[in-house]
Amino acid sequence: MLDAPTLQSPFARRSRTCAVFSVQLVIAAILLHRFFSLPTSLALAIFLIALAGAAIAILLSLGSLVAIWRDGRGGALNATIGLFLGLALLAWPLGVMVIYRDVPAISDITTDTITPPSFVALAPERIGLANPAAYPGAAVAKLQLAAYPDIRPVIVPRAVDDTWEVLGDTIKRLHWRVAGTTPPTAGQPGYIEAVDRTLILGFSDDIIVRVIGNAEETRIDVRSASRYGKSDFGANAKRIRQLFGELKLRLEETVPGADRLRRRRGRGEKAVPKREKDSPVAQQSQKPSQARARRAPRREQR
Numbered sequence: 001m002l003d004a005p006t007l008q009s010p011f012a013r014r015s016r017t018c019a020v021f022s023v024q025l026v027i028a029a030i031l032l033h034r035f036f037s038l039p040t041s042l043a044l045a046i047f048l049i050a051l052a053g054a055a056i057a058i059l060l061s062l063g064s065l066v067a068i069w070r071d072g073r074g075g076a077l078n079a080t081i082g083l084f085l086g087l088a089l090l091a092w093p094l095g096v097m098v099i100y101r102d103v104p105a106i107s108d109i110t111t112d113t114i115t116p117p118s119f120v121a122l123a124p125e126r127i128g129l130a131n132p133a134a135y136p137g138a139a140v141a142k143l144q145l146a147a148y149p150d151i152r153p154v155i156v157p158r159a160v161d162d163t164w165e166v167l168g169d170t171i172k173r174l175h176w177r178v179a180g181t182t183p184p185t186a187g188q189p190g191y192i193e194a195v196d197r198t199l200i201l202g203f204s205d206d207i208i209v210r211v212i213g214n215a216e217e218t219r220i221d222v223r224s225a226s227r228y229g230k231s232d233f234g235a236n237a238k239r240i241r242q243l244f245g246e247l248k249l250r251l252e253e254t255v256p257g258a259d260r261l262r263r264r265r266g267r268g269e270k271a272v273p274k275r276e277k278d279s280p281v282a283q284q285s286q287k288p289s290q291a292r293a294r295r296a297p298r299r300e301q302r
Contacts, residue, residue: 009067012075015060015082022053023085034202040129040228043201054089057082100233104143107131109236110223111153113141117210117223121180121193126206130228148237154220154244156251160184160213166254167211167220168192170247176207184211196239203228205236209243220247
C-alpha cells in the first residue's frame, strides 16, 4: 500500500519565490544603474521594493515553518531558502545602519564651512535631484565640525602652479571623472570638479577642489557631496581624507620633503573669493583650453 503524499505548506513555496525574486530585483537594479545609466531615483525605488519583498518572504517563511512543525507538512527546504534569502537582503542595509549609527545624518562635507566651494560645471547634473547643489548651511556645518574635526584645509609649502600639477595627477590616479577645470591665476583660485561613484551601488558623489596660493605656499579646500540621501554614512569625509593622503604620496614622489602638509581649522578666509556662475572664472571651467587640459588631465567615467 502506497503512503499518502505529504501535504505541502502553501506558504513555503511562495516564501522562496518571493525571496528569489527580491534578490533578482536587487542584482538587476545594481547592474542597470552602474553599467546602463538607470536613473538613481528608479534604482532606489527598486531597492525599496526588493526590501519589502524580502520582509514578506520572511513572514511567509515563518508562517510555513510553524505549520510544518505543528502539522508535519512538507516544504521545509523552500521555507528555509526563503527565510535565509530574506534575512540576507535585510541584513545589508540594517548592518550598514548599525555600523554607522554614530555618523551624523549629513551628506555634504567641506574643509571650509564658511565659504565652501560652489559647484558650477556639475550644477546642471544636480538639478531635480534630492540634494541641491547649494551648500546646506550652518546646521550641517555644526554637525560636521563635531563629527569630523580633522576635515580642514590643507596648506602645501609649495608654489601654487606646482601644486596644481600634482593635484591634477592625483585626481587622475583616483579614477574620478573630471567635469571641469579652471587653473589658478594671479589672485584667483583654481577649481577642479569631478565625480566619484560608490563601489557597489554606483551612486554618484560630486567633488570640487579649490586651490589658491602664491609662489611659496598653496591652500587646498575640498567639498564632497552626495547627490542622494540624507546621510552619506561617512563616505564623503573618507573621500576627502583619501584625496589628501594620495596627494601627500604624490608630493613625496616629486619633491623630497614637500609632503609636510599643514592643516588649518575649517574656517573661511576673506582672501578666498566666491565663485559665481556668470563670473569669468566660472565660464573658464565650462570651456577649458588646451593649456588647462595639460595641467589637469581629464579622465572618462568608469
